[in-house]
Amino acid sequence: MIKGYSEVPENWGIIAPYVNRGSLVQGIFLSKKCFFYDTCSFRYHANLKEQDAEKILEYIRQQDGIIVITRCIFMELASQSHSLEESYVRYVKKIADYGIALYVVYEEELQDIMESCFASRQQVNNYLIWAIRMVNHPVSTIAKTLLEDEGLRNIVEEKSKNTQDFYTRFFSGVRNNKESGDNLGEELLAVCLHVLAKLPEEEGKFCVITDDKGAAGKIDASFRRVNRRYRGKRVILFSxxxxxxxxxxxxxxxxxxxxxxxxxxxxxxxxxxxxxxxxxxxxxxxxxxxxxxxxxxxxxxxxxxx
Incomplete structure (x- = not known):
């Protein structure tokens, strides 16, 4: 990971009381909607006037929704100064004040969610293997990580599918290779959604808020690449x-x-x-x-x- 990124911002302590309240697994299954924020949209909404931002939060609350920010997206939000801007901190507090659960999660925590529904580790690993294949492309941080880690590459090539730490090894390895200006946040978000779409949940439960048309296109295209029979539940994209x-x-x-x-x-x-x-x-x-x-x-x- 280059110097410009940190997994934990220096002012994490300020927002810690407002995030990750309760179990992520329970939060996912008990909510009707789960909204994943992309970097650009979080920035835009955090800088709205209070009365305007509250309208967006009111919609999420009326949908009985929770908000999730993946660790790589969080790294991008704090990239320049290693700290979250004051407007971001205010928005996090506003979300909590609105009674909306906000989770800042390491992508590998998806394993706990999947294992709560599927008993077979091979099946749980298979969902991540296929997600990586659908999102990966030759010139990407994911491709670089697989090239440098033979053991991880062997898992993705299905030579070893029962590895217990596959989720941690993959996501932490890719985050460590993050570079300035890459699209890693969106790529890992697409991987996460591919995995979550296999859960026995209602259509449209998982939503992405993004104003990055390129990122939205990549997420949509990665799902379209999958045969409809194996695509899983539909994900809603919100600009x-x-x-x-x-x-x-x-x-x-x-x-x-x-x-x-x-x-x-x-x-x-x-x-x-x-x-x-x-x-x-x-x-x-x-x-x-x-x-x-x-x-x-x-x-x-x-x-x-x-």
């Missing part, structure tokens, strides 16, 4: 504009003036969405200024897919 449409549809935000500040998050007033306007047959990429997007949402003249 901030898609969340904004959900806020309006659920009556949490009443008009365009309430939608507009959230639509402005992380952009210069122009947004690109994947969706369909009233006369479109299929989804397409649409570029709109935020005011026009807010108006079309209120007038129900647009459907935002991402």
């Amino acid at each position: 901030t504009p898609k969340l904004v449409q959900a806020l309006f549809n659920e009556g949490i935000a009443a008009g365009a003036e309430e939608l507009l500040p959230i639509l402005h998050a992380g952009n210069n007033g122009i947004i690109k969405i994947l969706g369909a306007e009233i006369y479109d047959i299929d989804n397409r990429e649409i570029t709109l200024d935020c005011a026009e997007a807010a108006r079309k949402i209120v007038e129900k003249k647009i459907h935002i897919a991402l």
Whole structure:
């Protein structure tokens, strides 16, 4: 791991009382929705005005949802200074104040979740093996890690499938190779979702909040590569504009003036969405200024897919 990243930020003690309250395994199974934050969206939402951020949290609370941030995403949030910015700390506290469970988890903790449903270690390991294969590509931190660790590579090649520490060995090894500017947070998030999608849970339980179109495309493409019979449960991808449409549809935000500040998050007033306007047959990429997007949402003249 290069010097710019740390698994535990220096100001972890400030947020420690607000995260990881209770069992992650129970939190996953008792909640109706599980929202995974990507780096960019967490940054955008953490810098919203309080009344605007609260609308997003109200939606998650009404969905009986929990929030999960994987360790690699957390590393990216603290990358520059080894500490979480003040706005991030405030947002973490706000999430807790809203009564929403927030878990900051090491990716390898997925093993505990999977073992609570599947008795066979080989089966549990198999789900991770296939997830790695679907997400990995030749030029990636995952590929580099497998190249450097023959034992880990042998597991992925199914030469040794019953290894007890496979999850820890893989995820910790890849995190240690994280480099500046890579997409490792999103790649590991896609791996985690591939594994979790095999749980006997309802469709759409697992959601990703991301405004990185490239990351969303990679996550979606990695699922499409799997034969439908083996794909598992569907995962829902939320961009901030898609969340904004959900806020309006659920009556949490009443008009365009309430939608507009959230639509402005992380952009210069122009947004690109994947969706369909009233006369479109299929989804397409649409570029709109935020005011026009807010108006079309209120007038129900647009459907935002991402």
